Amino acid sequence: MAVSPPPRQALRGDLLDFTAAPVWGDTASTAVRYRPDHHLLVEGGRIVGARPAAEPLDPSWSVADHRGHLILPGFIDTHVHSPQLDVIASHGTALLDWLDTYTFPAERRYADPAEAEAGAARFLDALITHGTTSAVVFATVHKVSADKLFEAARARGMRLITGKVLMDRHAPDGLRDDVEQAERDCTDLIDRWHGVDRLAYAVTVRFAPTSTPEQLAMAGRLCTSRPGLYMQTHVAENVDEVKWVAQLFPEARSYLDVYARAGLMNARGVFAHGIWLDDTDRALLHDHQALIAHSPSSNLFLGSGLFGWRAAEAAGIPVAVASDVGGGTSLSIQRNLADAYKVQAMAGERLSAWTALHAATRGAALGLGLGDEIGSLEAGGVADVCVWDWAAGPVAQRRHEVAIALHEKVFAWMTLSDERNLAAAYVAGVPRHQRGAVSPC
Template sequence: MTSTLPPSNSTRATRVIRGRILHFLRDPQFHDDGYEYWEDGALVVTDGRIAAAGNYATLAPTLPADAELIDHRGKLIVPGFIDTHIHYPQTDIIASPSPGLLHWLDTYTFPEERRFSEPSYARAVADFFTDELLRNGTTSALVWSTVHATSADALFAASEARNLRMITGKVMMDRNCPDFLRDTAETGARDSADLLSRWHNKGRLAYAITPRFAPTSSEAQLAACGELARAHPDAFIQTHVAENRDEVKWVAELFPDARSYLDVYDRYGLLRPGAFYGHAIYLDPDDRRRLADSGAAVAHCPTSNLFLGSGFYDFHQSDAHRLNVTLATDVGGGTSFSMFRTMNAAHKVARMGGYHLTALRMFYLATRAAAEAMGWADRIGSFDVGCEADFIVLDPDATPLIARRSSRSETLEEQLFAFAMLGDDRVIEDVYVMGKAVGEREGESVGKAVDKAPDNAPDNAPDNAGAREYGLSAMS
């Protein structure tokens, strides 16, 4: 369906981004009409929000006379990626060798996180981290800070400076961790409430209540998390669950009265919409049913699960229970900021379980699925009218190999799959945040900007466009 523009208002700045336009309406795994795609499309942005999306030829006559055209023909334009589980304090320990999760935490993670008590150090890492996300096409994320309130302040400030829609929260852990990273049930709740009052819903920012994982929080601290969640029903919740077998056994020892690892969180009111559970590999059918019924989401972290040898996420069971599954890089246990490399690993993990994870679905999981799980489908993750104009431009000729494979792609699935299997940050040609390219903020040129209204009829496309006709009759 082509969206149409309301009557033009010349006092409002309008940009028209022309190219191949793709976004998702629902999960393509279960719906043949799960996405919209326009080979020669237009994305109309007014004052930082989506005003229309559709065929360029249809929209061109309706555009304001002073609209600015930015020409990305031959490139694919999709909503910005959304990463639902990533640790910014682990940026500098990515790719650290370890035989397993607990050793990795003790040897690398905890010593590095200690440094985030220093505000200047935290802000320097936060600035690099947010820039690295953008360089990889990720425009929104659910981010972990450290136990220090200063670390959350730093990430919020860096995100605010870049006008990003971002979520973070200070970690809460009051046991089974080094003394230098330990809070208490009282101080953890107090610091979280203070951060929440200062940052939650400030501009494009939001707060996440963040118990690290059940073994590092006492029952008193988990109860305090539950109280915070009840007091702030629109706050997010993030934690880890059932990442590896040793961890599951440890939780059973620490919480002998709980039916399962997931049940520990459920007892304290931490299962609800807007709650994200990292990994969720070792769940039983009752856990999956409860997770689905609660409206909480899974953050699937395939590169981390492979790197730490944690296990394979079960997509068959996930689908059977209609879990809200999303994609996440989980840096620094995860080995790349790139959502393409995350898709690559997700596809292979699924294949190990006899499941074929399509490229269409992977792009859906990295965009609209995450937005819906966040309760932000009216804000990000698609090109629905009124959504914030966070989107990325993907270059099918980014590398010689990708260009060669793209030239042979006969369907949209093949092109997306080539991006997922062969792509990395080099595929990201431009990143737009609220309708402005990141490069514009630095005085760089963006695309092929033309400071005039576009012609009413589509003119000649780039030479390579004809090699990738995507069977439009099958793509409403």
Template sequence: MTLQDTRGVRAIRASILHFLADPAQCGEAATEYFEDGVLLVADGKVAAIGPAEALLSGLPEAVELIDRRGMLLMPGFIDTHIHYPQTDIIASHGAQLLDWLNTYTFPAERRFEDVAVAREVAGFFCDELLRNGTTTAMCFATVHPQSVDAIFEAAAERNMCMLAGKVMMDRNAPDFLTDTAESGYAQSKALIERWHGQGRALYAVTPRFAPTSTERQLELAGRLLDEHPGVYLQSHVAENRDEVAWVAELFPWARSYLDVYDRFGLLRPNAIYAHCIHLDVADRERMAKSGTAMSFCPTSNLFLGSGLFDLEAAAAFGVRVGLATDVGGGTSFSMLQTLNEAYKVAQMAGQNLSPFQAFYLATLGSARSLYLDQRLGNLEPGRDADFVLFDLAATPLMARRMEKTSTLAERLFALMMLGDDRAVSESHVAGVCRYARCHA
């Protein structure tokens, strides 16, 4: 290995795991694991990865070596659906989806007309992501343009890759949170021009969900996508049975809830829809054919009593699937705890989520759902150096359980069932440590 300039180059020694493909399709060949490995980082990118024995022997003396043996290094988690304005209503009791919106969400989002509130919450939100090992997120802001500025500013301060957008919502919501089809279009267009592609910021056109947008607003959302290639779209679909019935009343001409979006050109690559529970065969076929992705939100689906995501059906049709916490309907910022609940959702559906498939979903699978897998999701050379170090003995129970494991699969499963933010020792963004847990 030859490095022309060793300034700013670092080598991290640890056990290293990442995925080269989907374990459900490629089996063991999908996984690359080094029990004693080295990750070489230069200029915010992965320069090399491999066994310590091979890489250390050719390492220039000037390169800083960070010894984290005993830790497990993995790519940073990618959360494909989360609401940063709902940070302060997480763990609010007693509602299903439509009641949740009216009782908790809408009053909370009203506060974001105040830019000081938006900035304070955005900063806390980004720090909480990093504390839980999440280095990239796709998130909703509110209807207020300043809420979008606040989350992109907070992410930029930490150099995080953030996908976000202004909520578009011109009906069936309180007057203090609605825009119009035209104002939503104009404000979104201005935000795209200000933020998309600036640093690591990526813009997502964000109609909240079909019931809160008129046909005109959905039409203009499609126009924004056509006018700005590379921009994303995020929304919700088929989360709750009452919601599905409401959509049928509002759009009687549509074959299904998903078909509403399809009629306005909102199914395409770079479009991702949260939940996707109450879908039929035609819906799944259409998502696969159009390149549209699903966001699997197990903790919120259980918390709000929405239903069980069908992971096997999505795989059977070849739909891209990412993992998401969906805070604040979701109950934890921790992707480890989200995997814990994902396993249980699969069990309830008579399916089995292996630990390798689970961690793939939270990393490379989520990157693929966002069409970012050439930049994020694994640790191949040239990728952005976003990674996390896990302490597998972070709690007495974890330490005791790990002593009884004999395989990597057992250790990963114990990590996702017993782990939470305490298991995250460090989070690195573009090669820079942005969070380090105090072990005092």
């Protein structure tokens, strides 16, 4: 059953978002907009403004009093696998073995419509209870898995970008399609879901090794078949993977060049990982305005490598943050941002809370071409908003008490918090989570 937001609601708390991209390393950034003890005004599911809580509101406003809490835009997870909750925290393999041992058996179950439906609901509710209100998602090779994801996201009012995975080789029985049937399935899903409410279709190439050149070419054609289509895939995640791609596509200059030759580079392209890229690759991503979905927890857990964020930034490539569950070990964006800090520290860099949080909110939205809809608390945007405890537990509470500057407080929050800090989550103004439960659809 659909739930409508109150006609006019005011969310009271400490508002934090961004008006521009922070400069790397700047802890006193003018790009940060912090408005302590304000009302965020929401009407018809959209943000219409903000004002100090000391200014009285007329009785037409329904007030949700979250004073003393941090209010942020809902997080945007730019790369995550819906069926892989089943294999999160699986022990002992690198990428290619991990796929064969854990991932592919879990994904095969999603051929069953009942499993696909239950899995979609479980996954989207888990995102919301971790403070993620929008996502770019890999389903499975099965058409029904994408269909059920779209259906469940629509019921929850979420901004979701997903698509049926394309894999016609180097995958086990039950997880391979073929070029013709895959094209028919994608076209049908596009016709049914693309542009409906807050849904968009992503042409979803698993990664170059699992698609024949013919399938890659078909995917490239699909990308131009309808305005606003996205493309998502993996690139240059793991050294052995890069070597395999070079063997399979000897004519290509690089892993990324495989996608370029197939017509898969565009401004709505989301490339997960991008660890093992060179300057020519980065220039190509910049020229096509494509997005890198940095997945720090997954990269550390699978031993894939350390992402060069500064090199991507210097090349003008938008970088967003992703959980990549199940290679990643948590849907919590804060836990992934804490790992991103550690990845950069290994390179002698210091990732600020501002750059990190911007990449999970406004930066991700802009990279997806959705800056007018999500990622900020700006008037006119959709009210995807999360309310967080500043601190949970005695350690975090003490750290918060002694922190002085705003960046110090927010960095401590980012490093020490997770889904247990989430007090409430609103999707298009509808309260979908209130401390311990997801609201019914």
